[in-house]
Amino acid sequence: xxxxxxxxxxxxxxxxxxxxxxxxxxxxxxxxxxxxxxxxxxxxxxxxxxxxxxxxxxxxxxxxxxxxxxxxxxxxxxxxxxxxxxxxxxxxxxxxxxxxxxxxxxxxxxxxxxxxxxxxxxxxxxxxxxxxxxxxxxxxxxxxxxxxxxxxxxxxxxxxxxxxxxxxxxxxxxxxxxxxxxxxxxxxxxxxxxxxxxxxxxxxxxxxxxxxxxxxxxxxxxxxxxxxxxxxxxxxxxxxxxxxxxxxxxxxxxxxxxxxxxxxxxxxxxxxxxxxxxxxxxxxxxx
Amino acid sequence: xxxxxxxxxxxxxxxxxxxxxxxxxxxxxxxxxxxxxxxxxxxxxxxxxxxxxxxxxxxxxxxxxxxxxxxxxxxxxxxxxxxxxxxxxxxxxxxxxxxxxxxxxxxxxxxxxxxxxxxxxxxxxxxxxxxxxxxxxxxxxxxxxxxxxxxxxxxxxxxxxxxxxxxxxxxxxxxxxxxxxxxxxxxxxxxxxxxxxxxxxxxxxxxxxxxxxxxxxxxxxxxxxxxxxxxxxxxxxxxxxxxxxxxxxxxxxxxxxxxxxxxxxxxxxxxxxxxxxxxxxxxxxxxxxxxxxxxxxxxxxxxxxxxxxxxxxxxx
Numbered sequence: 001x002x003x004x005x006x007x008x009x010x011x012x013x014x015x016x017x018x019x020x021x022x023x024x025x026x027x028x029x030x031x032x033x034x035x036x037x038x039x040x041x042x043x044x045x046x047x048x049x050x051x052x053x054x055x056x057x058x059x060x061x062x063x064x065x066x067x068x069x070x071x072x073x074x075x076x077x078x079x080x081x082x083x084x085x086x087x088x089x090x091x092x093x094x095x096x097x098x099x100x101x102x103x104x105x106x107x108x109x110x111x112x113x114x115x116x117x118x119x120x121x122x123x124x125x126x127x128x129x130x131x132x133x134x135x136x137x138x139x140x141x142x143x144x145x146x147x148x149x150x151x152x153x154x155x156x157x158x159x160x161x162x163x164x165x166x167x168x169x170x171x172x173x174x175x176x177x178x179x180x181x182x183x184x185x186x187x188x189x190x191x192x193x194x195x196x197x198x199x200x201x202x203x204x205x206x207x208x209x210x211x212x213x214x215x216x217x218x219x220x221x222x223x224x225x226x227x228x229x230x231x232x233x234x235x236x237x238x239x240x241x242x243x244x245x246x247x248x249x250x251x252x253x254x255x256x257x258x259x260x261x262x263x264x265x266x267x268x269x270x271x272x273x274x275x276x277x278x279x280x281x282x283x284x285x286x287x
Numbered sequence: 288x289x290x291x292x293x294x295x296x297x298x299x300x301x302x303x304x305x306x307x308x309x310x311x312x313x314x315x316x317x318x319x320x321x322x323x324x325x326x327x328x329x330x331x332x333x334x335x336x337x338x339x340x341x342x343x344x345x346x347x348x349x350x351x352x353x354x355x356x357x358x359x360x361x362x363x364x365x366x367x368x369x370x371x372x373x374x375x376x377x378x379x380x381x382x383x384x385x386x387x388x389x390x391x392x393x394x395x396x397x398x399x400x401x402x403x404x405x406x407x408x409x410x411x412x413x414x415x416x417x418x419x420x421x422x423x424x425x426x427x428x429x430x431x432x433x434x435x436x437x438x439x440x441x442x443x444x445x446x447x448x449x450x451x452x453x454x455x456x457x458x459x460x461x462x463x464x465x466x467x468x469x470x471x472x473x474x475x476x477x478x479x480x481x482x483x484x485x486x487x488x489x490x491x492x493x494x495x496x497x498x499x500x501x502x503x504x505x506x507x508x509x510x511x512x513x514x515x516x517x518x519x520x521x522x523x524x525x526x527x528x529x530x531x532x533x534x535x536x537x538x539x540x541x542x543x544x545x546x547x548x549x550x551x552x553x554x555x556x557x558x559x560x561x562x563x564x565x566x567x568x569x570x571x572x573x574x575x576x577x578x579x580x581x582x583x584x585x586x587x588x589x590x591x592x593x594x595x596x597x598x599x600x601x602x603x
Contacts, residue, residue: 068351109383109384110382116354117383118379118384121375121378124347124378124379127348128347128350128351128379130348131352132352132355133351134351135312135351135354135356139355160344160347164344164348166339167336167344
């Protein structure tokens with residue numbers, strides 16, 4: 001779908017709001033995964049406000065596109081995108097990880113029925129997405145909507161991911177589009193030090209996938225690439241989206257230590273100052 | 288007496304289920320003939336998914352299919368599924384609440400020549416401790432067929448435990464079966480039973496032979512077929528304990544954590560009675576013929592009789 005300049009400005013603003021909410025909810029929760037959540041804010045904004053065929057007021061709409069978040073630990077960005085899109089009140093975001101909250105530390109369908117899958121342990125999302133794509137094909141619905149699976153790069157260490165990739169290649173699931181958050185970090189360091197993934201493109205091609213690499217922060221480029229993926233009929237597509245972990249807060253960017261850490265009140269203040277002043281470009285009300 | 292493996296009953300049951308309900312789908316990890324899923328796969332190839340030797344993927348793909356309205360049956364050997372893929376079953380099926388039926392064939396030592404790595408002796412324990420998971424262990428091929436059809440209609444994910452080896456067909460089409468209900472298959476002609484024998488799976492027939500011989504020796508027993516280990520039929524188990532005052536459990540599984548353990552938990556809380564457990568005593572399996580192995584590991588008719596006499600001799 002056409003992305004106008006005006007729409008890009010809107011998306012940029014929403015992504016910035018989502019980043020603010022991510023920081024606010026993480027500092028309130030006292031726990032959570034900062035780097036990946038911030039890094040994926042642009043992609044989630046694009047999906048929830050432009051790409052997805054969905055109806056936040058009718059979350060069980062049978063014909064909706066499906067979003068399978070495999071790396072459930074970045075749920076702050078999923079929750080924020082869903083809240084801003086209208087699935088539930090934005091105020092609820094501050095209940096992240098609290099006892100009784102619908103927003104569990106990792107997404108859980110029993111608490112938040114709007115998510116397609118409960119997650120946490122890595123490597124299972126793609127298989128579930130493959131199952132949904134296969135079911136749609138059995139029902140003749142594989143031209144009507146897409147199954148999007150969001151994965152991290154670190155979770156590709158799990159063998160289960162590759163079992164799923166092989167099966168998707170076997171069945172040439174054109175209605176399945178995977179998006180990898182290629183931020184090059186995992187808990188213990190840089191992916192290429194802990195468990196090198198490169199050459200990643202050729203691995204996926206060998207499993208029968210169409211592979212596209214893209215910047216995870218360029219709305220126009222991302223939109224074009226997703227349209228290309230949607231048009232490919234002979235095989236599933238994987239979009240390797242290069243993101244900066246912690247994007248939006250220079251103090252957090254490119255530091256693997258922010259993978260599994262939430263900001264302290266002091267760190268959150270620095271981050272929010274940055275986000276609310278658009279990197280020092282404007283004066284914000286809160287100052 | 289006719290002898291048919293319970294996995295055959297499942298194969299026929301799945302075929303019938305597929306004919307009745309177009310949402311029933313089958314997934315297998317390169318073992319369709321061994322698990323008898325080939326009957327379904329041949330008839331409904333468009334509803335069958337071959338995942339190859341990838342049991343973790345199998346159950347997780349099934350979870351995704353269940354999310355899209357299908358009723359998936361996944362089959363492999365019990366040692367690989369739920370053995371290898373236990374966490375995926377827990378997270379994507381039980382915790383995620385997606386109804387999938389996990390079919391574990393080749394459970395117990397009666398797998399025979401393939402040896403210990405292929406003989407699942409811990410699978411009942413693994414699956415019963417998982418919340419939101421029913422556990423069914425049919426006693427013969429006819430019951431396996433009924434169980435398969437019944438599990439299409441239940442609301443929870445379930446584990447269906449099957450055997451490789453042919454076992455005597457001890458039920459008929461008319462024998463009642465319902466998930467969650469235990470049935471008495473043997474009672475004394477006259478007088479009260481002195482010991483209640485609770486058996487499950489392929490060993491129920493051996494328990495019946497033991498009961499018959501014990502009757503001739505003057506020892507009266509009742510034999511219960513406990514086909515559903517979870518949810519266990521608490522009322523029936525407690526009633527049996529109240530009547531007989533002594534219980535022997537019989538399963539082709541480790542004594543630790545299996546069906547006997549489930550019964551012990553129920554009775555300890557409701558009506559504690561002396562118990563003896565017939566099962567594997569904390570060992571791995573090995574190669575042999577099913578009969579040799581069942582005898583070696585103390586689960587044959589004579590071992591059951593011994594256990595009954597042992598519990599009878601215990602003072603309360």
